[in-house]
Amino acid sequence: MDLELSHEQKLLVTTVRNFIANELHPLEGIVEANGVLARDDAQRIFEKSRALGLYAMNVPEEFGGGGLSALDTMLVEEQFGHTSDILVRRAFGNVYEVLLSCRGAQIDRWLKPCAAGERTCSIAFTEPEAGSDAAAIRTRAVRKGDRWVLNGGKHFISDGLFSDFFVVTAVTDPAAGHRGISLFLVDKGLTGFTIGRDQKMMGLRGTSHVGLSFSDVELEDVHLLGSEGEGLKLALSVLGRVRLAQVGARSVGKATRILGLTLDHARERRQFSKALGEFQMVQQMLADSAIEINAARLALWQTAMEIDRGIDPRERISLVKVQASETLGRVADRAVQIFGGMGYCKDLPIERYFRDARIYRIFDGASEIHRTVIARSLMKGSTATFDPYAQ
Ligand SMILES: Cc1cc2nc3c(=O)[nH]c(=O)nc-3n(C[C@H](O)[C@H](O)[C@H](O)COP(=O)(O)OP(=O)(O)OC[C@H]3O[C@@H](n4cnc5c(N)ncnc54)[C@H](O)[C@@H]3O)c2cc1C
Known part of the structure; x- marks a missing residue:
């Protein structure tokens, strides 16, 4: 069991880390203030990356990507966490692995155009009446001759104003339940396809979250991604790695970034003639954050290594999703506390990190849903946790 990274892995992480520090960190405050990433800045960071x-590193090389393993992807994605989601999308791309089913x-x-950064894509599963219950969607695709006719709508679709096309779930066989759902590649600009308003969020400034509306949108078989009726299965099988x-x-x-900034503050800020970090109650918060980050990173690496060994660790992905996102929530909350009034004040980015952190417990399956997955798996006799003694 060797947790030492190779020379190449360290080089990759350092390259991404330096790129983020030099090119993306200076843009964060500007995006936050303006609510938008300027087109020129987006183009510049895309070209440099x-x-x-560094663009589309998760896509296999044969399709024009970087061909990273699951573990290498996690190392890089951890670095992506050190900056805003919108800057990551524009600089490094957001090629959902469901597209590998093309x-x-x-x-x-x-x-290929997605891996080259010529086109961008969003995932459009959620509907106003179907969030956690992804199989309850009402969007419907009906076969008419050699065509499909799509009707319905989606909401909360990330980056929807920017995206050129969408991977959309639609019911193709209402009698078949979750086995009657298929995936379609739906291009912006098709007749009957309307992009709705930007649904303003608590955080994640700079990106859009939109409603989509489909009114008799005509699609051909080439738009069907994967097999008919296998949409949900396909989506769930690849979305785990994305998650x-x-x-x-x-x-x-x-x-990690928040804890680093909090430590700087705890060293520098003095009250009662002492650095904040000398007070035991502050120390406890710092130590708890370090303990939780360490555990979450190890669980993440272990799960990524399992994927690289060809295992489908579905319950453990749920476990890491809950563990890491809830760790982030607690670390961000402690940071606000340790920064005191400045943690709540918009002069520093801590309040932004706190706002941005909140969604991680909700999207890509809320904590409650993932806990249900873990518990069901336990009840069926799986250990769900890492079991080095399994035969
Ligand atoms: C900023 C943002 C970006 C998003 N981006 C996308 C995107 O790009 N594409 C996309 O398709 N969707 C996207 N979503 C949608 C997101 O995935 C859903 O919001 C999420 O799955 C939860 O669904 P919901 O909001 O409908 O909540 P609901 O399903 O209504 O759930 C509300 C609460 O009830 C709990 N709950 C529900 N069912 C159960 C249960 N069985 N047991 C216990 N508790 C339960 C949930 O855990 C949650 O706490 C985005 C949402 C946001 C806010």
């Missing part, structure tokens, strides 16, 4: 080979003509039309990366690893990265 591509030139360094076949034939779909590869050149959707997957581990974009929620698990990024939460660990965010918590």
Whole structure:
């Protein structure tokens, strides 16, 4: 059992870390103040990142990506956590692994342009009446001759104003329950497809979250991603890795950055002629944050290593999702407490980290849903936890 990173892994992490510190950190405050990332800045960070080979690192090399292993992806994603989501999207891309299910003509039309940064994609599963219960969607695709006709709507779709196309869940066989749901690649601009208003959020400034509306949108078979009726299964089988990366690893990265800033403050800020970090109650908060971050990172790495060994550690992805996002929430809360009034004041970024952290316990499956997955698995006799003694 060797947790020492290779020279190449350390180099990769250092390259990404330096890029984020030099190119992205200076933009964070500007995006927060303006609520938008300027087009020129977005283009510049995209070009610089591509030139360094840092764009679409999770996509296999044959499709134009970086071909990283699951563990390497987590190392990089942890670094991504050190900056705002919108800057990560523009600089490093957001190629959802469900697109790796593209076949034939779909590869050149959707997957490769996405890996090259020529097109961007969003995932559109959630509906006003179907959030946690993803199988309860009402969006419907009906076959008419050689066409599909799509009707319905989605909401909360991240980056929807910017995206060129959407991976959409739709019911294709109402009698088949969750086995009657399929995935479609739906391009912006199709007749009958409307992008709705930006639904303003508590945090995540700079990105959009939109409603989508489909009114008799005509699709062909080439728009069907994966097999008919296998949409939910396909989505769940690939979204786990995305969840581990974009929620698990990024939460660990965010918590690490916040703890670093909190430690600086605890060393520098003096009250009662002492540094804050000399008070035992502050020390307890610092120590608890370090303990939880350490545990979350180890669970993340262990789960990523299992994926690289060909195991599908679905319950453990749920476990890491809850553990890492809730760790982030507690670390951010303690940071506000240790910064005192300045933690609540917009002059410092701590209040932003606190706001941004809150969504990690909700999207990509809320904590309660993932706890249900873990508990069900336990009840069926699985250990759910890492079991080195399993035969
Ligand atoms: C900022 C943001 C970005 C998002 N981006 C996207 C996106 O890009 N694409 C997309 O498709 N969706 C996206 N979503 C939607 C997101 O995934 C959902 O909000 C999330 O899955 C929860 O669904 P809901 O909001 O409908 O909450 P609900 O399902 O109404 O749940 C509300 C509460 O009830 C609890 N609950 C529900 N069912 C159970 C149960 N069986 N047992 C115990 N507790 C339960 C939940 O855990 C939660 O705490 C985004 C949401 C936000 C806020």
